[in-house]
Amino acid sequence: MTFLSKTLARVKPSPTVAMNQLAQELKAAGRDVIGLAAGEPDFDTPDNIKTAAVAAIAAGKTKYTAPDGIIELKQAICDKFARENGLTYVPAQVSVSTGGKQVLYNAFMATLNPGDEVLIPAPYWVSYPDMVLLGGGTPVIVPTALETGYKLTPDALEAAITPQTKWFLFNSPSNPTGAGYTWDELRALTDVLMRHPHVWVMTDDMYEHLAYDGFKFFTPAQVEPGLYERTLTCNGVSKAYAMTGWRIGYAAGPEPLIAAMRKVQSQSTTNPCTISQWAAVEALNGPQDFLATRCAAFSERRDLVVGMLNDAQGITCPTPEGAFYVYPSVAGCLGKTSAAGILIDSDQAFATALLDETGVAVVFGAAFGLSPNFRISYATSTEALTEACTRIQTFCAGLSG
Ligand SMILES: Cc1ncc(COP(=O)(O)O)c(C=O)c1O
Structure with missing residues (x-):
């Protein structure tokens, strides 16, 4: 559309937001989807912070x-x-x-x-x-x-x-x-x-x-x-x-x-x-002690995910020092064909087939400028992570060729 600016034409919409949206749409349509694409903690804002906001409203700091x-x-x-x-x-x-x-x-x-x-x-x-x-x-x-x-x-x-x-x-x-x-x-x-x-x-x-x-x-x-x-x-x-x-x-x-x-x-x-x-x-x-408790939970989830991903055929996953993401390589899966007959010729093909065939939503590496990888956010429950990684293992075991 010529009405839009040339600068905007050079810019892509956020692929992580797009992947989240797709996962949510599939979920709304009744599919059993585990979303591991979101970049936010699953924990709630601590109560002392919420109370400070309520107090600000009450005091007219608006x-x-x-x-x-x-x-x-x-x-x-x-x-x-x-x-x-x-x-x-x-x-x-x-x-x-x-x-x-x-x-x-x-x-x-x-x-x-x-x-x-x-x-x-x-x-x-x-x-x-x-x-x-x-x-x-x-x-x-x-x-x-x-x-x-x-x-x-x-x-x-x-x-x-x-x-x-x-x-x-x-x-x-x-x-x-x-x-x-x-x-x-x-x-x-x-x-x-x-x-x-x-x-x-x-x-x-x-x-x-x-x-x-x-x-x-x-x-x-x-x-x-x-x-x-x-x-x-x-x-x-x-x-x-x-x-x-x-x-x-x-x-x-x-x-x-x-x-x-x-x-x-x-x-x-x-x-x-x-x-x-x-x-x-x-x-x-305010108090900072809750951070240690949350980090302990994140670190347990990281270990769980890294361990299970490294047990999946064709995947290599380094152990990261922080954040709540892992970025495994799928180099060992490229050139193979999924159980549903999709050729895995890129990390985007891997992520799309994974979502279609197993309901696990991840973000493909090309979105982050380095392939062939995908990103998992492990800011979700241990149960969801275990189930998602089991499905990834099954998906990888089903690759042929
Ligand atoms: C590396 C990095 N920087 C900045 C941000 C933006 O944070 P905010 O939600 O405060 O805008 C994010 C959010 O995903 C991030 O991952």
């Missing part, structure tokens, strides 16, 4: 706020960065948005010019390349490999940097692989970045609190203080506090960048939901 957040939330975010990440920020260096997604979007809108490149390690969260395109920049995809646990190597980063590189977009623990970078792995990357002072770092730390087996989370500006002046540290309450629907994300970085992001926000959504901001103050300042 009007517009400053575009990039109330001072109480900005201060809570500064305290969080100091307490958990050893990073010193003042409220003027903090921006609060409608979800982590809008934080990243504002940053790209505020900084990208035609020709600017953004380095994105693959597999990546589906929205990254499209947000760069919407901002008018060029996504440059840097592949990783199963052998390195889908983590970017310093050599690959070095080779991808050009004079046009504006941002390096970093995400640990990762969506879709769950891969988390250790201090040393991160140090090797920050050493490369220190040699290229024109490259800024956008770090998406959304899964910081979802890490297992004693994995210690670090963020780039903490590992290399020399990057502080050119790093935007992004985070949010969606995943750790099970607050996906409340829509609060935040970032901290150099004041001129934060001011530019404020300008974008003030001319688009004005301010993030006032009530959700008060809820987020409680999330960040």
